[in-house]
Amino acid sequence: MCGIVGFTGRRQAAPVLLDGLSKLEYRGYDSAGLAVRDGDSPVEVVKAKGKLKILREMTNEGSAVSGTCGIGHTRWATHGEPSVTNAHPHSSDDLNVVGVHNGIIENYQELREKLTKSGYTFKSQTDTEVGVKLVDYYYKKYKSGPVDALARAMTRIRGSYAMELMFKDYPGEIYAIRKDSPMIIGVADGESYLASDVPAILKYTRNVYYVGDLEIAKLTKGEVAFYNIDREEIQKELTEIKWNAEAAEKAGYEHFMLKEIHEQPKAVRDTVNSVLHDGKIDLGTVGLSDEELKGIEQVYIVACGSAYHVGMAVQYVIEELSSVQVRVELASEFRYRKMKLKEGSLVVIISQSGETADSLAALKMAKASGVRTLGIVNVVGSSIAREADNVFYTLAGPEISVATTKAYSCQLVAGYLFAIQLAFARGEIDGAEYERLIGEIETLPQKIEKILEDKERIQWFAAKFAAVKDAFFIGRGIDYAVGLEGSLKMKEISYIHSEAYAAGELKHGPISLIENGTLVISILTQESLYEKTVSNMVEVRSRGAYLMGLTCYGNYSVEDLADFTVYVPSVDHLFTASLAVVPLQLMGYYVSCAKGLDVDKPRNLAKSVTVE
Secondary structure: EEEEEEEEEOHHHHHHHHHHHHHHHHOOEEEEEEEEEEOOOOEEEEEEEHHHHHHHHHOOOOOOOOOOEEEEEEEEOOOOOOOOOOOOOEEEOOOOOEEEEEEOOOHHHHHHHHHHHHHOOOOOHHHHHHHHHHHHHHHHHOOOOOOHHHHHHHOOEEEEEEEEEEEOOOOOOOOEEEEEEEEEEEEEEEEEEOOOOOOHOOOOOEEEEEOOOEEEEEEEEEEEEEEOOOOOOOOOOOOOOOHHHHHOOOOOOOHHHHHHHHHHHHHHHHHOOOOEEEOEOOOOOOOOOOOHHOOOEEEEEEHHHHHHHHHHHHHHHHHHHHHOEEEEHHHHHHHHOOOOOOOEEEEEEEEEEHHHHHHHHHHHHHHHOOHEEEEEEEEOOHHHHHHEEEEEEEOOOOOOOOOOOHHHHHHHHHHHHHHHHHHHHHHOOHHHHHHHHHHHHOOOHHHHHHHOOOOOHHHHHHOOOOOOOEEEEEOOOOOHHHHHHHHHHHHHOOOEEEEEHHHHHHOOOOOHHHOOOOOEEEEEEEEHHHHHHHHHHHHHHHHOOOOEEEEOOHHHHHOOOEEEEEHHHHOOHHHHHHHHHHHHHHHHHHHHHHOOOOOOOOOOOOOOOOOO
């Protein structure tokens, strides 16, 4: 989950690298480092423990490190504790090869023993240092140049990697290899850029190459050459990124998370309009015809984290509108299951980045089983987008904050639209119902805007309960799925112990944890389950819970029971998750702010989990 950047061109490299790393700090902030060289001069390596600002200060915003070619890294620790020694870049003993790495080399201990016997010494506890020295070993042994050394190293390394390296004998050049970890390369005006993610280079170019698995890239000033693992040069096409650079900036908001919460109406509207034409859902751009939808007998939704919670909500929608059975699976579990996938199945992989390691592995497993796959992703050209048989692109734009908000909301509406078209293609809803459901979805952006207008009340409540130690979210049906996401937002950015339970499960254990002052957030947007959830609220209130109710306008009786009530506009019950989640996003955000925490970069977390 680390972030890597690279630059070779005419200007000074260090400021460009630091700027790129600032856009990638959501991928790791245990330590950071640069390696820069100027022509034939020796490489200069600067590393610092802690957040990127420490490295910025050490280098005077990069001006203290001269050179027009360099690589950089921001770390989320895997092998070895956060320290200057374990920070990247790492190098061979004689600085012949210097490199940075995102991923995990699984057989690093075996390789380390081999290299130690060959005379190499190791300063760090990292697997990255092993990878860099393995490349150096092959470079010196076979004397056939960087591409050959990298190809040989790739055949020995097991695991995942996006690695970029500089060789002493090749000034002005950067070499990179990739397997299962994201990497993009951009070119513009005689300069070349490399990064883990689009925002890092969006300021400089929107023309990028997506590096494929087991490919080697050679960057020179304004040019890139690609090779396969057999050392054969291959051709790749440039892709134009549609995001603009301003989309990756805070635009006056205190945090990216708050900005991205407010961008949800536009992001949802754009995602809906990408497939909705003249009042009809057209999945042609996704690659799914009505005939193909008719043949689907089973849907598996596979995802991690918030995307998994999207799957939980979408499951209710698909199964209520159609006769298709749905199973929602955690990608980290699904990939190791020994089950046989039914013929006629569709495996839906949901991932904002399109690079989530477990989700990507689950996708490959599904394809190997011979079933059709659909990726719902936000990043064009990402690994899941390239691997899946069909792709539904969400149009959230760049999402920088670690805690997802707008990407989650876009994934939800993508799931709704798929569910509606699936049911309509199969003749399980008629034309009138089809048009009504689409009309309801079209109202979502405006209704999210209305919720955001009332955020000050949530801010007040969040400040009041910022010191709470435990919080519980309860709900039934889709409300339970929303509670899962609300609970995750609370714990990941405010560090409050938070759990979500299906309200009907309270008497099966969780109610024993309720005591005086325990915060319980009850979600009641499903009219058919309203009274039952109210009964659960009575149960926890009688045991001393402080109750927050989240319901639709019109359900004013909640105020007689809850200590604090938040209302969202009414919408068809199938789509209430899109509205109910917004106050819970704001709740998590404002609690974190009240505690003085780093909202966008919560401890121990990274935006895209690209290693297992």
